[in-house]
Amino acid sequence: MSAPTPAPCSPEDVRRVACIGAGVIGGGWVAHFLARGYDVTAWDPATDAEDKLRRLVGAAWPALEQMGLADGASQDRLTVTATLAEAVADAQFVQESAPEKLELKRSLLAELDAATPPGVVIASSTSGYPMTDMQPPHDAAATPQRLVVGHPFNPPYLIPLVEVVGGERTDAAAVEWSSRFYDVAGKSVITMDRELPGFIANRLQEALWREALHMVAEGEASVADIDASITEGPGLRWAFMGPCLTFALAGGEGGMAHMLDHFGPSLKSPWTRLEAPELDGALRDAMVDGCAEAAGDRTYADLVAERDQGVIDVLRATGRLGGDRR
CATH class of the missing domain: 1.10.1040.10 (N-(1-d-carboxylethyl)-l-norvaline Dehydrogenase; domain 2)
Structure with missing residues (x-):
């Protein structure tokens, strides 16, 4: 495994998050990050994804207002891009929430690894796959060491829990960075010592x-x-x-x-x-x-x-x- 690339910023300094996949879970992540004051770029291949996403965020916003919004939090800080590459171009953290299909996860994580700036951690919202199973083959991902699992609970904008764990080729520093980022972003974090199908x-x-x-x-x-x-x-x-x-x-x-x-x-x-x-x-x-x-x-x-x-x-x-x- 090649040496890990240092993260471009500390967890405390993250300002822009990319959410890839904008269904129930991905959209819930978008709502959470917006409520915590981040700029969010989102991408989903569905033709009606933006309309559905903005409706989901709008429906979640009253609950988020009750919970207390961060300074500067606004639905206007959401940008939905036409391509995956645009979504992650300036991202400082990436949350992937594609459907639970193993081959889809592998190919998407490889694509994200190729498009995302060096050192930026890429986390998967998978509900059951170990990252070792999802990490693309050696010839498909240049830096698999930055791929981690960040498993949320539905709806991510309300349920605090996120379970963080790496795969066999994940660098320990990426797991540590991710856990700290989720903590700063208002989540309750369990950092797992080892992979376990389905997590805890x-x-x-x-x-x-x-x-x-x-x-x-x-x-x-x-x-x-x-x-x-x-x-x-x-x-x-x-x-x-x-x-x-x-x-x-x-x-x-x-x-x-x-x-x-x-x-x-x-x-x-x-x-x-x-x-x-x-x-x-x-x-x-x-x-x-x-x-x-x-x-x-x-x-x-x-x-x-x-x-x-x-x-x-x-x-x-x-x-x-x-x-x-x-």
Whole structure:
């Protein structure tokens, strides 16, 4: 591997971010970076991408105003370019959010590596692929060491978490730089020590999701029961305390040690089924119908607004409604 090219500026000095891919995740990143006071250039190959992107940003802006905009934050600081090369020409950081197709990711990252100024870190929003799998072949990317994963949660303009990890050919300095940049940009950062398919949070929520599918498939619980079991139960604790510390408190003054000694044998009980069930037509219909029943007369826009307000309220109630950390 060739020697890493020094980053052209410090994370604190970044002023222009390029977002490649302007769908739900990419558009959410655009809204977040604009709210944090950055100039943003965006590119997406879809012919109607700009209209959709500006609508997404406009819809997100009221929530972002509630959270507190950075000095100079404005939707007018968004430029949508005609080509990928134009989008990254002056970028000081690049966030790629293309669809989850491995070959597409590889070819796009190679194209970004060729077009982006030397030393500028390129981060992928992939929700599951390790960067080692996405890094283009040696003959397709001159500087794969600047490619990292910056995995957000939807919507990126509201959910603070971003998981950062490099691949086998990623330079440690690029991972460190990226983690610091996301922190400066107002995100809550987990810098992973090693690659893990699905990363951390997705693997945890996937386990819960698979068990939910099993219960619906077996007629053991309804969609409404499953959702209520979280929103009215452990979800209220998880908003401010993770499952490990929550379980530690279950051990009383003895903490996690007592909890494990007391409840450890229950791990052998048949409480969960971690293999995914067959997603057949019946299970699919049950999930779709259950969610439609739960939504009632609320439209998609109504549900998005309700979700956004709920996240804001939880963040405010738990003292985590962060302002600009730059």
